[in-house]
Amino acid sequence: MFRLLPARSFIFLRPGNPHYIAKSWHLISSRGTITREATGVRIKVTAPYTIWNMASPTSSMSKAIQVAAGDELQQVKLLTSTNDKYGGVIVEMEEPIDPTTFISILRASISHWKQLGKKGVWIKLPIHLVNLAEPLVKEGFWYHHAEPKYLMLVYWIPESANTIPANATHRVGVGAFVMNGKQEVLVVQEKSGLFQGTGVWKFPTGVVDQGEDICEAAVREVKEETGVDSEFLEVLAFRQSHKSFFDKSDLFFVCMLRPLSFDIQIQDVELEAAQWMPFEEYAAQPFVQKHQLLKHINDICWEKFNGQYSGFNHMPVSSNFSDKQSYLYFNSGDLKRHSSS
DSSP: OEEEEOTTEEEEEOTTOHHHHHHHHHHHTTTEEEEEETTEEEEEEOSOEEEEOOSOTTOHHHHHHHHIIIIIOOOOOOOOOEEOTTSOEEEEOOSOOOHHHHHHHHHHHHHHHHHTTOOEEEEEEEGGGGGGHHHHHHTTOEEEEEETTEEEEEEEOSSSOOOOOOSOOEEEEEEEEEBOTTSEEEEEEESSSTTTTSOOOBOOEEEOOTTOOHHHHHHHHHHHHHOOOEEEEEEEEEEEEEEEETTEEEEEEEEEEEESOOOOOOOTTTEEEEEEEEHHHHHTOHHHHHOHHHHHHHHHHHHHHTTOOOOBEEEEEEETTEEEEEEEEEOHHHHHHHHHO
């Protein structure tokens, strides 16, 4: 085990221990100075120095350092951290601390982690410790991502190019194609956003929540916006776009759902109206006809309804990478036909 003393650290020894002072002189004379003072002896370390805790009691190094460490060494504090899976460390700050004291401890910790060969440093700041963000940035940290209750900053210790992964690059959205037995599709008019005041009827859409599956998000959005209960059937198609939301990319999944109820109760905070509309009337809207993306989506939905198209079913699966259940989306119909041929 060892502990790294940063530059400008001080070790204090009792003046009545000349034997240990002499031993210490040989150990750190190349990295510091020793001066006598009225209250004791000061050893000033001017460069980082590793203090080893040797297992053998017969070693002269271990005697000098063990006594100093056991009785008289002013301990150097380090930040509490846990190891990540990629050779880095994670620090989760919790208790308030003076910024000046924090930076002193931070510098000692980084020196220690450098000796251990660590790479990335992740520091998670809860919102009540936001006063530490500026000092961290001045020490070379940068923002990685932010959530409602914390800010994550990162630092790269080695001189090599950093391999810290970027923050999440995509937002995930869903659109719900819900058609009843009368060939009527569930559509809504929005109070805000791109379609505000246009009179355009569109599928219910929304953003997938953190930790939520695509299939669950589609069902939830339909229920929240229209009050209609539904069952997820397939992912019919998906679209990727870029620079769509604060420079983030976007994945949009068109999902087919089976209605389990038919009475509509609109969410009046977001919607102007909702209704069951004949599919041909929906597809004939000028706005829909002018947009290639929407025309392709309508063609896919209509072919699916007529049994001429197969989307992606969802299958719950487990994985060695996680103990949580996830879903695999695939064309089960074509797979079955290929397996039986």
